[in-house]
Amino acid sequence: MTTTTRLQPTTEARERLLAAALDLFTKSGYAATSVREICLAAGVTKPVLYYYFKSKEGIYLQLMEDSYSLFEAMLADLGSFTGTVRRRVLHFCENVFDASIQQLPQVKLIYSIYFGTPQGAPPFNLEQYYDRMLQVISALMLEGIGSGEIRPGKVDDMVWAALACMSIAIExxxxxxxxxxxREAMVRMLNIVFDGLEARQS
Amino acid sequence: MTTTTRLQPTTEARERLLAAALDLFTKSGYAATSVREICLAAGVTKPVLYYYFKSKEGIYLQLMEDSYSLFEAMLADLGSFTGTVRRRVLHFCENVFDASIQQLPQVKLIYSIYFGTPQGAPPFNLEQYYDRMLQVISALMLEGIGSGEIRPGKVDDMVWAALACMSIAIExxxxxxxxxxxREAMVRMLNIVFDGLEARQS
DNA sequence: GTCTATATTGAGATAGAC
DNA sequence: GTCTATCTCAATATAGAC
Incomplete structure (x- = not known):
């Protein structure tokens, strides 16, 4: 029970703090969560938090950066999709949907800042999530128009219509x-949109 | 310049407090806004706020109730729409969209609480907004299926697809x-959805 | 109804021992 | 790296005069 060789000197504390902060920020919001609560939940004292992160803002920014890294890593795995544009857009949306479910607390936190007004939270560029998804779907839709799979029209409208179905499902x-x-309802909604994109203009 | 007949003893203070609270809650979030700031912005002192509303929670709940009353009043004006189901759903969404623009701060506040986690704000049933809109669009879609304007299918999917387009435009x-x-982009997105609802199943 | 003044609590953050 | 103890400040809320 003596402290044996501990080359990694209780680095758990850092992880516990991140987990506790994510949980509390998600449940109560950034401003309403106190450093005291985070430390209590993590089972450490306040100076430990100030040691690893510099401030309450610091631990929040760390959470946001970690989440965005995961998002970009997911996007990097998208090149392997094949098939029709409809099939690939569906696949993309399913992947984003699944990833959101798996990281629900992180997504809740992101939404809570994005819609919830800064709440005193330090600025972090949350739009990059949406911008990246718009880029991906836009490229696919353009390809579909080029190949004749999708009828000509305003690409942005098509992209937003698809993104809307995905967004509301995640929300x-x-x-x-x-x-x-x-997830299945989202797919059915997206299929309605694609039916509209293939239909002859009325 | 002496205080003349003032039967309405500076009731403006109450309105100014509500306006200031709405503005600050919207800009900084509920938890991050202090009573001191609200009073400062309204040009009154703290006891005035505690006199009219009972607490910080009280002024917040008043704002929420006022907003919902306006929403229900808007829904009451919808019976007059005529035309195809597509036309009436578009009309409904345009009205909700316009009303949201006109009351952007209120809508921001509602979103900030709905997605932004309670933030310490007292509970208020925000889902009733969505529930009511689902009801309205659902009834219209069912009518469209009955008349043959819309192809048979899961009504809920159709309703959500339309609501998704409206939601993302407002967001x-x-x-x-x-x-x-x-607003025009929203209409175009909704038309894509309705094209899909009228198209022959692929 | 509106003020001044204040009570009380808890926040974020740090010093310094170990 | 983690603790105890504490600083400083601002928060919500109220008492009591006018």
Whole structure:
């Protein structure tokens, strides 16, 4: 029970702090969460938090950077999709949806800052998430128009319509214990949109 | 310059407090806004706030109730729409969109609480907004299926697809000084959805 | 109804021992 | 790297005069 060789000197504390902060920021919001609560939940004292992160803002920014790194890593795995544009857009949306479910607390935190007003939280560029997704879907839609799979029209409208279906499905997951939209519902909504994109103009 | 007949003893103070609270809650979030700031912005002292509303929670709840009353009043004016189901759903979404623009601070506050986690704000049933809109669009879609204007299918998917387009357009208005989606873009997105709802199943 | 003045609590942050 | 103890400040809220 004596402290044996501990080359990694209780680095757990850092991880516990991050986990506790994520949980509390998500449940109560950034401003309403105190450093005292975070430390209590992590089982450490306040100076430990100030040691690893510099401030309350510091631990928040660390969480945001970690999340965005994961997002970019996910996007990097998208080149392997094949098939029709409809199929690939569906696949992309399913992947983003699944990743959001798996990281629900992180996504909740991001939404809470994005819509919840800064709350005193330090600025972090949250739009890059949306911008990146717009880029990806835009490229796919353009390809679909080029190949004739999709009827000509304003590309932006098509992209936003697809993104809208994905967004609302994710938002339902965020805000309801029993979400009224699941992954399959999202797919069906996206198929309605693609039916509209293939239909002859009325 | 003496205080003349003042039967309405500076009731303005109450209105100024509500306006200031709305502005500050919207800009900084509920938890991050202090009573001191609200009173400063309203040009009154703290006891005035505690006199009219009972607490910080009280002024917040008053704002929420006022907003919901306006929303219900808007819904009451919807019976007059005529035309195809597509036309009426578009009309409904345009009305909600316009009303949201006109009351952008209120909508921002609602979103900030809905997605932004309670932030220590007292509970208020925000889902009733969404529930009511789902009801309205659902009834219209069912009518469209009955008349043959819309192809048979899962009504919920159709309703959510339409609501998704409206939601994302409003959310863009909330979060960007220069929204990438305007009212016309929303209409075009909704038309894509309705094209899909009328198209023959592929 | 509105003020001044103040009570009380808890926040973020740090000094310094170990 | 982690602790105890403490500083400083601002928060919500109220008492009591006018």
């Amino acid at each position: 339902e997951q965020l805000c309801h214990c029993n979400p009224r939209l699941d | 863009e208005q909330l979060c960007h000084c220069n929204p990438r989606l305007d």
